[in-house]
Amino acid sequence: MQDEDDKGAAIRFSQTVSGRLQNGVLLVVIDNPPVNAASADMRAGLLAAIRHADEDGHVRAVVVTGAGRVFVGGADIREFGQPPAEPPLPKLVETIEASTKPVVAAINGAALGGGLEIALACHHRIAAEAAKVGLPEVKLGVVPGAGGTQRLPRLSGLARAAELIASGRIVAASQALSLGIVDQVVAGDPTQQALALAPQLAAAPLRRTGALTVGSEEEAAIDKAVARILARARGQEAPAEAVRLVRLAGLRPLAEGLAEERATFLRLRDSDQAKALRHVFFAERAAAKVRGLEGIEPQPVETVGVVGCGLMGSGIAVSALNAGFQVIVVEQSQEAAARGHERIESMVERAVKSGRIDEAGRKQRLQRLTVSHALADLAMADVVIEAVFDDLAVKSALFAKLDGIVRPDTVLATNTSYLDPDAIAAATKRPERVCGLHFFSPAHVMRLVEVVRCEKTAPQVLATGMALARQLGKLPIVCGVCEGFIxxxxxxxxxxxxxxxxxxxxxxxxxxxxxxxxxxxxxxxxxxxxxxxxxxxxxxxxxxxxxxxxxxxxxxxxxxxxxxxxxxxxxxxxxxxxxxxxxxxxxxxxxxxxxxxxxxxxxxxxxxxxxxxxxxxxxxxxxxxxxxxxxxxxxxxxxxxxxxxxxxxxxxxxxxxxxxxxxxx
Missing domain, CATH: 1.10.1040.50 (N-(1-d-carboxylethyl)-l-norvaline Dehydrogenase; domain 2)
Structure with missing residues (x-):
């Protein structure tokens, strides 16, 4: 830690960017909650900070980091569809890379889109273990517009850069290190290590990403990666253009690649596909605002019960295990319970084999799992989701039984696809505790959950259903009751x-x-x-x-x-x-x-x-x-x-x- 005497007075470069000189290192902090977006004010402030460092003889190096848990979470969505505001991100990125003083990115959290492009322009990158990086612009129908397609290949290679950019995939810090995107990964806040390292970098030539040579790769490996990407794109323009630009990084000087990238970004930004994807982006945010839930807090949920362990029930159970919940699954017989446990265990095992979780994660999940053939074991569940045969008599009988087993505050949720959830709720003495949670198969993969507002569903119950779906990593969409829902x-x-x-x-x-x-x-x-x-x-x-x-x-x-x-x-x-x-x-x-x-x-x-x-x-x-x-x-x-x-x-x-x-x- 630096002594208080070693720290200079705070410098305000803009409303969202401030700095402080510490032992010759200018620590620049981006503070633009909630995600430290690269807004016009943030861009102007960071540009001013880099220029200040270049001109001030007391500054030997610069460390850039984000306040809170995010480095820079990408573009400011308030600027979407608006005329461009000064300074443009490419100008900021080029100024960082061209700085005469070492600039170190202390990536404390997510560095996405323009945030990663800023980090790529820095001369060294230190990431926290919890950090994540990625260039997800294709998900909005565009390509990176501030050098991402030209600088990333110089660090990770053409094939890997093409896959990451064209898929929009976000990777953890450990994988970013193996790909060459970051130089170090540290436990905790990377800022102190960056402050210690930054002055040492001044003694040697600066490693400017844009000046690096793109490594040669076998064309067959690149073609294979590209074929996989374009097969998934199914008519989307941005992934194909991202691939073309990444290839260009290996064929043309940096300046030519950057000019072509920017022209492509501007063309795609005004395309029909980009307009559609922006609509989807804003629709997802609007979906979280539900009439009648203003100021309503969901109930806390620690234990999730699932009745039925077929394909749907086991998928719901795995989703809950992945989210960290205690899970109690109930089947109708001891033999069915044994088969259900085996099914869930095999689904978890597949996640290990695919690399999505490790062996420790597998053990933790299975330790939180109970599979039983006794409904009474659901007595302490906070939420019970039924996933039994889609028959009104079967579901109504189950809810009537659950009514006498679970606590009065337990939320009962039906996963019916077509049946009337109001009729199912009527089988209980507390219909206000019932809502629909309509998962889509396979439930541990599909992102959507229709959260059904029944006639008597209490606001807190609906809010709890929404919150639970989000905790499961799902996109909850509230709907009313009709056959088939939305x-x-x-x-x-x-x-x-x-x-x-x-x-x-x-x-x-x-x-x-x-x-x-x-x-x-x-x-x-x-x-x-x-x-x-x-x-x-x-x-x-x-x-x-x-x-x-x-x-x-x-x-x-x-x-x-x-x-x-x-x-x-x-x-x-x-x-x-x-x-x-x-x-x-x-x-x-x-x-x-x-x-x-x-x-x-x-x-x-x-x-x-x-x-x-x-x-x-x-x-x-x-x-x-x-x-x-x-x-x-x-x-x-x-x-x-x-x-x-x-x-x-x-x-x-x-x-x-x-x-x-x-x-x-």
């Missing part, structure tokens, strides 16, 4: 229109190809087969009695189910799956032709543009109905549900955003 209701309209297209003349494989070209990872019929055709079939049979006879109805899916074709699980659905490979099946082709003939439909060739337009319009129309009925709070919530739950391409903004851009007309 997502399944809109997906049903999507399914219905896809089947109309088949009757009208399009083939399932043509429809899938059109939607995959639009940006979906899988077309609708491939998704139907993956999910299983019997679930929607059961729903259609429940609805049959109240269906309007004059309403258009396609029977092809019902016929497939009657033939035992339930999708991938049976090896046959809309497609056949010999050796697990999706294949057009002549039997399905013949069935479709027969059904068209029976209805007197003259099939026509349907162009892919019409396929896309009709499917998007069906989703948008149902989405507008959901919004008008108050099931969703805002249009952005609907877009988020379809993006994170159903694979709608984020760079298209969601069905309602796309409709507003004229993509459904």
């Amino acid at each position: 997502g399944n209701r809109i997906f049903s309209a999507y399914r219905r229109e896809a089947e109309f297209l088949v009757e009208d003349g399009a083939w399932p494989q043509e429809i899938d190809a059109a939607m995959e070209e639009f940006g979906f990872a899988m077309g609708p019929f491939a998704v139907f087969d993956l999910a299983g055709l019997e679930i929607a079939w059961a729903r259609r049979k429940r609805q049959a009695a109240r269906r309007d006879p004059a309403e258009r109805y396609v029977e092809i899916a019902d016929r497939l189910c009657e033939m035992g074709r339930f999708g991938q699980k049976t090896g046959r659905g809309w497609y056949a799956y010999p050796d697990g490979v999706r294949t057009v099946d002549p039997e399905v082709t013949a069935l479709i032709e027969a059904c068209r003939k029976a209805k007197g439909i003259a099939a026509r060739e349907i162009p892919k543009d019409e396929i896309v337009t009709r499917l998007l319009a069906a989703m948008a129309e149902e989405g507008r109905a959901v919004l008008a009925e108050g099931i969703a709070e805002r249009a952005g919530d609907i877009d988020l549900v379809m993006i994170h739950g159903y694979g709608f391409p984020a760079h298209r903004g969601g069905p309602l955003f796309a409709a507003g851009q004229g993509l459904t007309s």
Whole structure:
């Protein structure tokens, strides 16, 4: 620690940047809560600090760090879509790198986007163990615009830089060290070590990142990394442009690469894809603001109970274990409980094998897990989530039993997909303690959770459901009660229109190809087969009695189910799956032709543009109905549900955003 006498008076460079001279080192602190964003004021202040250090003979070196737990969390979202403000980030970054005095980045927390670009321009980088770094600009439809694509390859190599930038992946400090992005990782606050090291760097030539030579790599390794990236991009412009710019770093001088990067950034910033991704960005922030929850604090949750340990229940349990909760899972028999424990353990084990957690993490998770066949073991749970068979009688009976077991303040949550949660809540004496938590499968992977506000759900219970979902690493979207809630209701309209297209003349494989070209990872019929055709079939049979006879109805899916074709699980659905490979099946082709003939439909060739337009319009129309009925709070919530739950391409903004851009007309 420095003695108080060694510290100079504080210098205010701007409202968000201050400095203090300590034994010849200017310690510059960025303090722009909550994430130390690179706002215009912050950029101006840091630029002034670097210039001050260059001109002041008492300053031998500079250390830059962030106040709180963040170094620099990226751009200031308040500047999105606004005219550029001085000074631009590239000017700041170039000034740091060109400084005649050593500049050390003490990366105390997240250094993301422009924050990492600032750190890359420093002459040495020391990171805290808890720090994370990344260039996630592609997630907003742009590329780094202040040298990230040109400086990162000079530290990590072309292939690794291409993967990191084009995926927007954020890495921990330990991995950043192995990639060459940071020079040291230290326990605790890196500032003191940076203050000690900075003067020593003045004795040797400064290591300017931009002056380093890009290491030579085998072209095959780069091509392999690029192929993986572009396969995942599915029509997004920014990842492909990021790859092109990273390659340029190995072919052109720094100045040329920086000029091309900046021009590309400015072009993409005004693109339709960037506008869509900014919409998604702001929609996620708006989704956290829920009507009626102003000032409502959620209940504390330490123990999560899960009833049912099939694919969904085990996924929910693993999510809760990953988040650090005590987890009690209950199955209906000792044998089922044993199988459930084995399933959860194997899911945790897979995380170890993939490198997502280590052996210590595996042991910690399993120590917090109890799997039982006795409902009474849920007595001390703070929240109980049911994930049993989607049958109203089964779920109602379970909630009635739980009502006599759990504490009066325990939150009871149903994971139903289509059933009425108000009817389930009515089976308890405390319906105000019930909400819906509709997870998407696989629950330990999928980010979306629909948090269902039942008729009598208490505000604190809803707030607790929202908070729990966030603690699980999920994106919670509040919705009201209707059949299918937001997502399944809109997906049903999507399914219905896809089947109309088949009757009208399009083939399932043509429809899938059109939607995959639009940006979906899988077309609708491939998704139907993956999910299983019997679930929607059961729903259609429940609805049959109240269906309007004059309403258009396609029977092809019902016929497939009657033939035992339930999708991938049976090896046959809309497609056949010999050796697990999706294949057009002549039997399905013949069935479709027969059904068209029976209805007197003259099939026509349907162009892919019409396929896309009709499917998007069906989703948008149902989405507008959901919004008008108050099931969703805002249009952005609907877009988020379809993006994170159903694979709608984020760079298209969601069905309602796309409709507003004229993509459904």
